Amino acid sequence: MTIDQLIDDFEILDDWEDRYQEIIDLGKKIPGLIDEKKTDAYRVKGCVSQVWLVPHVQESSPPVISFDADSDAHIVKGLVAILLMIYSGKTAREILDVDIEGIFTKLDLTSHLSPSRSNGFHAMVARIRSIAEGSLAA
Numbered sequence: 001m002t003i004d005q006l007i008d009d010f011e012i013l014d015d016w017e018d019r020y021q022e023i024i025d026l027g028k029k030i031p032g033l034i035d036e037k038k039t040d041a042y043r044v045k046g047c048v049s050q051v052w053l054v055p056h057v058q059e060s061s062p063p064v065i066s067f068d069a070d071s072d073a074h075i076v077k078g079l080v081a082i083l084l085m086i087y088s089g090k091t092a093r094e095i096l097d098v099d100i101e102g103i104f105t106k107l108d109l110t111s112h113l114s115p116s117r118s119n120g121f122h123a124m125v126a127r128i129r130s131i132a133e134g135s136l137a138a
Contacts, residue, residue: 001026001085002085003082003085003086003103006022006026006082006085006107007103007106007107009022010022010106010107010108016112019108019112020075022078023075023078023079023081023082024074024075024077024078025078026078026081026082026085027071027074027075027076027077027078027079027080027081028074028077029081030069030070030077030080030081030084031068032070032077033052033054033068033069033070037052037054037068037070038050038052038070039052042054044120044123044124044127045123046119046120046122046123046126047071047076047119047120047123047124048116048117048119048120049071049072049073049076049120050071050072050073051069051070051071051076051080051120051123051124052069052070052071053067053068053069053080053124053127053128054067054068054069055067055131056068057131057135062091062092062093063091063092063135064089064090064091065087065088065089065090065091065092065095065131065132065135066088066089067083067084067087067088067128069083069084075117076117076120079109079117079120079121079124080124082107083121083124083125083128086098086100086103087128092132092133092135092136093132093136095128095129095132096129096132096133096136100125104121109121
């Protein structure tokens, strides 16, 4: 599924319970991480739930960055899946050019996330952007 397809699906789903279920289902579809990758080195700071984000930078010109990720909370794992849809498999420049606030507004998530989930989401985005910026500097 692409982010555009998810936006279209969300426009059809009027009830927020259905949207939350869709987010949870997305989280169930990502493979997660083996325990050896669930370390502090990959843990995203600023999330109440535990979230791990493992970047993979391909040696190409320009480098393409993909991510593996996991969380110990169902809704958060679904949000992780959405972020992987948006960012994984893109170049650093493409990652930095994403209008993430615009996408979350289209999904209407901004008004339906608790403050702690919203803070965690922004921490995940900041980590992804930091990885992209680091690959440009390398």
